[in-house]
Amino acid sequence: MTSRLIPALALAAVALAARPAQAIEPVPSFRYLVTGNGFGFQVFDASANAVKQYLERPYRYIRANASNPDGEGIVRRNLAFDTYFGAKVGTQAQWFGGRAPTEVGYVAESNMIRSVVTVGSVMTETFYVSPFGYSGNAMVMLLKVTNNGSSAQPVTAYSIHNFKLGSAPNPDEPGANSEAIAYDAASATATETGPGGGVIVYAPIGGADVSSCADTVHASITAGNGITAQPACSGTDKKNAFAKDLGSVGAGESKWWGVAVLFDADGNAAATRTAWSTWLAGRTADRIHTDVLAEFDAWRKPPVSGLSPAETKIWRQSETVLRMSQILESYQLTPRRKNHGMVLASLPPGGWHTGWVRDAIYGLVAMARTGHHDMAKWGLDFFLNADAGKYSSYLNDVPYRISTVRYFGDGEEEADYSGKPTRNIEIDGWGLFLWGARTYVDQANDVAWLSAMTQKGDTVYDAIREGVAEPLAKNMEPTGMAIADASIWEVHWGNREHFLYTTATAARGFCDMATLARRAGRTEDIERYRELSKKATDAIKTHFIDSNRVLAGSLERLAQGTNYRDGSTIEAITWNLVPGDHAIAKATLDSMSFLQTPAGGYKRVEGSQDQYDTDEWILIDLRASSAFRRNGNEAKANQLLDWVTGQASVNYDLLPELYNTRTSSGQIGAYSGSIPMVGYGAGAYQMTLLDRAGQFEGSDCGQFDPGDDAGPGGGGDDEDDGLGRSGVACACAGGSASPESALLFVIVGALVLRRRRGKDLRS
16 A cells, blocks of 8 residues: 555645746735834835825824823824935936936845936935934935046935924824925924924035025926025925035946934924934945945844845845834833833834734744843833733733733823724734734843843743733633633634634643743643643644644634634644644644635635735734645745745735735735735744744753753644654754655655544544
């Protein structure tokens, strides 16, 4: 029988490997690039060749709305209508806004945006960047002009800044009423104010010959005329412009100029000028360009081995997205701003630039696993120092430390209604936090952190135990599963169910808490949390499977007998609660075909016609890739990863929330949802590549010291070697294997699965 089985399996494996990498070709569909530095964001629209968003704060909701405390909070303003450069070369003058650039993209996968426009024989390169190291909301605009002609050309550079500081009944499109602009000759800067609050400082880099807020300035340059100085003005829809004569630019020569656009929410122009002058330190525009990129390179960590050129670019851009996602404002009690370290779910222009617990942890785990330990620690500290615990009445009246959904920008817990009759209340974030904390401690080898003091006056370990692990334990049912909640898909409390995902996060989290107890020397806690993890894991295998051993998304949907297949169930495999070679894992992965989309990947649930449910979720694609790889199905794992990689490669190496799956909404495979995504995008992509290379996070439940865990294992599995490890899962999880070795793994894995499946059915 074995001799007949191997050729058949070999043919099947070859057939799988011969499939195209994805069902359709990658779709260029996203036209925005964002820059940010932890204090603010600016968004470049490639279609307009201009910056069209400059956010007042780096998060969508500044704080709760006192007049509507159950609403989504006070929304930050978008201060920009547009801003860009222009130039006059010889007698030819033009603004670059509205021009079609010949090149657009990020410089070296950093947060610096580059756009190229040619005027006559002169190539202009515009750079927009929010520089790290400047502790404020800032965007630096740099202009490089290069004469590619054979003779010298006179060049004058221009900039125009159309910002909206008027009243803001719609914060995304503020008004332009009662604006005032004034040029200060002593500092060679201009300021803009308005009834919306705050002040913008426009600071030329390399000086300016003319500053003007005349209403005719845009038309004057378009007509080929110069700018007439007008240092001050007030009224409706005012804008400021600068002109700088760069002189004669010789053949092959380049010259630079720039403008910094700085916003201070408190309206302190003097302090902003001082902070900018200190950071600038007399540097020229070209030196800033060099220094900003050098700082970014010095911050980077080496990528995982075995990446293709395309994967390397996306890895590096994902690293940048993760950096931009973290809030760096200083912690303060009054007025409340307890947001230092908060990680956003997406960057703008995506609407989810809010501090969701779940998304943040996926991002923080990626940070810890890729060597950015300081960022991971800041993010974990944020959760322990922020304000949560408002909704204990839903959760057996236990005090808790981690938000049930997300946070306002000031660090206060928010459990949103989002237009529904009941709140979102979910506890999966509690188990996820324990996963993130253990991953950080082990990756950074920072046991001392567990003894550090939080802003609330307790040690980190005690805060985690009493504020996260114990509240979670008190919300587990006697069966071992978590209580019904809104969970990962946020169905709201009135529709709560017993979701497998929440129980899986608890199983993984308790396992990690046992390890944290071992690291902290709290041996009395190890067995308690290990047993809680085992009980939750056993509940998954007992209560959440159908007759074919397929994991169901929720107990209630399983009882109905239909529409229970759920993409989030694969986390039971990626978290090693169910080893990849287990019969439950194979059955669950086989059933993913029920969720396949026209684009080739997976939607999140079955049975819904809502487009948010029917569109393809790249989080599911990426986590499924890791799950298939653990199962030994390298071909399917690579197909999913290659599809996401190909898509990002034609969309500035950024990752979305969704891919469109309806022709009525545009091209199949086009980017959709909130873009770019952080934990669900950049973080998940990096973790997928780490898993492919065999660099797994630890998954023992307090049995090992750091570095001793031999590989991916399981929590409470009844068929492992007693230490929470499974040989086939480890063997099949490697990275850059040859096609021949991959085929061998498929064959051997299938034989072992066949042998073990009989044992599964008897258990």
